[in-house]
Amino acid sequence: NMAPEYGATCGFFPVDNETLNYLKLSSRDDARIALVDAYCKAQGLFRTSASADPVFTDTLELALEDVVPSLAGPKRPEGRVALNAVKAGFAAALETEYKKPGVLGQRFKVDGKDFDIGHGDVAIAAITSCTNTSNPSVLIAAGLLARNAVAKGLKSKPWVKTSLAPGSQVVAGYLDKAGLQPALDALGFNLVGFGCTTCIGNSGPLPTEISKSINDNGIIAAAVLSGNRNFEGRVSPDVQANYLASPPLVVAFALAGNVHMDLSTEPLGKGSDGADVYLRDIWPSNQEIQKFIMENVTRDIFKSRYADVFKGDAGWQKVPVTKGMTYGWNSGSTYVQNPPYFQGITMTPKPIVDIKGARILALLGDKITTDHISPAGSIKKDSPAGAYLLERQVRPADFNQYGTRRGNHEVMMRGTFANIRIKNAMNVDDGGRTLEGGNTKHYPSGKVMSIFDAAMQYETEGVPLVLFAGVEYGNGSSRDWAAKGTNLLGVKAVIAQSYERIHRSNLVGMGILPLLFEDGLSWQSIGLTGAETVTIEGLDKVRPRQKMIAKITYADGVTKDVPLICRIDTEDEIAYYRNGGILHYVLRNLAAVA
Template sequence: MSAHTPVSDDSFNCRKTLTVEGKEYVYYSLPDAEANGLTGISRLPYAMKVLLENLLRHEDSRSVTKADIVAMAEWIGNKGKTEKEIGFRPARVLMQDFTGVPAVVDLAAMRDGMTKLGGDPTKINPLVPVDLVIDHSVIVDEFGTPKALADNVALEYARNGERYNFLKWGQGAFQNFRVVPPGTGICHQVNLEYLSQTVWTNEMADGKTVAYPDTLVGTDSHTTMVNGLAVLGWGVGGIEAEAAMLGQPQSMLIPEVIGFRLTGKLPEGVTATDLVLTVTQMLRKKGVVNKFVEFFGPGLDSMSLADRATIANMAPEYGATCGFFPVDKETVNYLTMSGRDSHRIALVEAYCKAQGLYRETGSADPVFTDTISLELGDVVPSMAGPKRPEGRIALTDIKSGFATALADEYKKPGELAKRVPVEGETFDIGHGDVVIAAITSCTNTSNPSVLIAAGLLARNAAKRGLKSKPWVKTSLAPGSQVVAAYLEKSGLQPYLDQIGFNLVGFGCTTCIGNSGPLAPEISKAINGNGIVAAAVLSGNRNFEGRVSPDVQANYLASPPLVVAYALAGSVQKDLTKEPLGEDSDGKPVFLKDIWPTSQEIQKFIIENVTRELFKSRYADVFKGDGNWQGIATSGGLTYGWNGSSTYVQNPPYFQSISRDAKPINDIVNARVLGLFGDKITTDHISPAGSIKTASPAGKYLLDHGVAPADFNQYGTRRGNHEVMMRGTFANIRIKNHMVKDVNGNVKEGGLTIHYPSGKEMAIYDAAMQYEAEGVPLVVFAGIEYGNGSSRDWAAKGTNLLGVRAVISQSFERIHRSNLVGMGIAPFVFTEGASWQSLGLKGDERVTIPGLATIKPREVLTLTITRADGTSIPVPVLCRIDTLDELEYFRNGGILHYVLRNLAA
């Protein structure tokens, strides 16, 4: 039975049929559900209607109950003020290669596990459609030349051969799993332009077809971009993505929904980027973390789909779960223009109108938890910086803003005019000089209005004889091949080339730190003289240290402003008043002289961004170039693991799996691996960033013949558990309160004390010594343990280190569920207790009885035995919250649970 065959108990008698162009579809009618008892649901926000339909279709009295559905209807009266959890089943899963590799590793390992159980390995496939887009591995090594694209692609394949071999095997081995090869585009843009359908369909066991809203979860926070196409989805960690992939429900609180009312039109000279930076700043100030945002109002009538996607993309930056736009005539126009199937487009329109999911001009506004509003005519040209996406500054204030930041944030007062020579060059550089100007990222390269504007600005600049400053590293990394095609077709790419914006690759580059190295002499001048250099990028993130290790001040800007700052060469220039440079006659050229009109931009879009272009570029999207086609894969139904690979290894999860789950043993005389404080984030726990040679992971790579220059980073080695478990709890800023210096201060870094030896050592080394001694482990923590973004390796690494339970004052919701999904028991102290109030030092032993018969949310009593032999009973609440979670725990994790069910 397919994952989306309706299993609904249909308490509200709403299963109906819809006929579109002679084809019949089963669907779950929201108007009928309202008539049959769900009073008032037609006034729900559109995104909430999508969630409600999902519950109606999956009602099974276990993962979705009638009470869950009623709670959605009661939302209207409560305006989202509820603590009710529901189980959401997305239609599909989207992955990028960094976060997707470990998920495919787990699928491959499950096939091996199935073989061990004597079952059929072909049963192991994603149960919902999965698309993995390889887009995170291209680096801007070469730039500013016609050969940049080919050279960067060659380097990408050389660096990532092992990973690509593995993913190509997966492409051929698994059903319901597609790989979009390197060099195609950024996953979110490919998702927007091709993968998404707005209304999804699935064949049922009885031969009928069910239609339902297109929904997804993705292993990248910017999955939200597709909310602009009325596809409800958001970013999750790898474990939640794997659970969704295997047909398990996503546990989530019924959200509050903030309505964002838009009125008017953007003024001349103002871009979608200026708008999104304004929206981001407003919503950060409002506070929308863990909430849905839905856009409404007459301002939508004049807003292009690309502009909507630009706003939706930035949901992680304004902190929301998603930023949703409903279906309307612009959605249908975009589906048509981007080459979608004509019957699917007819289905989208008919289905959404039948469901009350289609926004008509002048239709009544939904009920929201709260609202905020913006008159589009008030938006001004803007950038965000120097280090936060919500740090919007009007273009008129960039120069003065940098001067303030230099004195206050960078502690360099009186240094504005400082300039230093660059070895072997005829120029010098100073504070605020732009050393990176990058048209990059899914946010803006999905939007023809700003890309065409950049091309026209480049044309106008080139015709006046302007060039990029020699210290600027320029790059153009579009989110899809469609962009390259329309820039070429329109005749604008040669002008971008002329001023240094040659194509460097199709994928995430500068935004995720893949900006590549600066010229050695420029890097030396910056770092040797304390220069606060600048980057201007059309991306979505500008946190300090993210874009380049050499660049401290990072500004988000529209693509045409990226071009302008490459010409100007410094954020110490006021582009609204000072010239960008001089033309071939020595006359000053101002930004206003070469900025294209919105009328001209629109004319170029109409002439060059066409349905035929989308259809031709996406005709063979899964085929890949000659490099991809030339990869020889290892293995057939099961993967041919390469024991010497340092990128992809078979994880040990299933090596001793039995057909039936073994009884859970009590935790007896466990040792404490760590005593952590409040708000320990998943970034503290999970391996991230560069790998140091002296770290356990660095030593492992050295032992396997990898030179430090080829260590790459933890992100690229997520498919190798040997590297990742060595990097768990190894963050240089984590503090384990068991480890103190001679003055009694807590040391930073991934250290612990092994007992009873009393030796200080790396957490990984201690865990392995305890494993050899047959000693189980526990971790203690404070409030909101597992805060921040979901990180699958924060739970996977904890499991592989031998941790059986985590006891904290409270958990971040998703990390708690991830721990259960890896077979780790989460407990919280009761009655306001904490490890501090109990006076724990880390040399204690911990016993937790009753695990074999544990029930959801049961209170157990653990026994803590101190070093002097005295013991104390401590009541703790088990945070295994549901019967489904209990099944995962009893099986040793969600993957074991699914594997045994499939084997049976």
């Protein structure tokens, strides 16, 4: 799941006896376990202490003695920060990234409450994730830490929204069996469901009065969650500093209430006896964690929770289903719509046409993530996607979020580049400062509008589009909608200083031409403002990684040839591009042999 974040397509761990033990523990069928055992051994995938070491092209070494408790934040999963450096790291980010120097100690009133809040206060503490909540050691550790904290008389701070949403029903079973859920409940970590919540921006709104204080006063609030990703605009529209942490540290930060303190040396609070309580006072030992796992994580829990898992509950069973060989599209659905990818498709691909007189949709900076391009979080009422849902009588309370409406291209294309934290250099205030949010300037009218509305206007005008970006364009999760949405907006080419590997491939797969500036060039260095037009010729004869030219015509009529490198890297990708994308390529090949 997290391989793209460290630049890989997948991570492989060899199958061994512990794998088989887990299959037995989780109540898998005996025949299935035997098949896994036999298959992996036959394929050379099974590892024992006698197995020869694999041969790798490169190796990395990690000394376990150097591993320390850590978080990742405030904006990216790769932003690891040691627990004892979180305090200094947030203070530095407040000044440099959030441009708020000298304000760390400021506090602001919360209407109707007897507490105030300030920069770095934890507004969300969530135990959530499809990945680490599958690990009993960290969930049991969180429960034991909560038990110890309650015994000391500690409480979560009142401005912290807490929740527990594991990815498996088994977690609820063993926390209950171990007697640890009551302590989690006492600190506010009530079980809210099973599945994607805070990690994908689906934790619901903050209390109205806290949200108001944050937004009225420009507070850089924090979230601490055990989720997978913390890209800008993903977790909550009210929270800008997002830290990934283990479940027990999530509980600890709920007790502390802020990220501008060193939990390794400063007290979490005062216990019922008035004495300071430190994290070390309530942290469970490895031995105790393992003892609870052995006693409470059992085969019977897996069996009872998942014996009839595919039947679903009563609500699921009441969902009406129509039978047929093909899916019956419901034109009134706001969740699933028939996408337009194959409209007008012919057996023979149409010739690739040159990009002539294209307008610039956006001028983006470095490390634009797939979350910037296609957000997964909440849908704002005043966004193009929000307007679409309102027109169809969907109440804002029922908007859900982009991640749950990914089956509806009408929502997703309206959400493309609609991240509330994205910065497009064509969207500036009167002082020339780049603003946050998914707006752009339409040319030649000069009108500022949403990127979606501008793209649709260019479409009616018959104008192709390109966009420019900096380094590592498309980093982050391998979200296919980041390429799909870009395609649906009419973007024919992306020109960047470098690409994240998977997103580059996805662009080609959607028929979009990825182009690379030659070393030393950028859209800034060639003086782009967004008022220019772009022409790229010779696309019908394009070859892998060939040198190309973009002819830039500036607003004053001056032209400039900019050298680029085609980042279609293989002959197979050339075939995808000439077919209009991999979907068309596959469909035509299937039709040809039918």
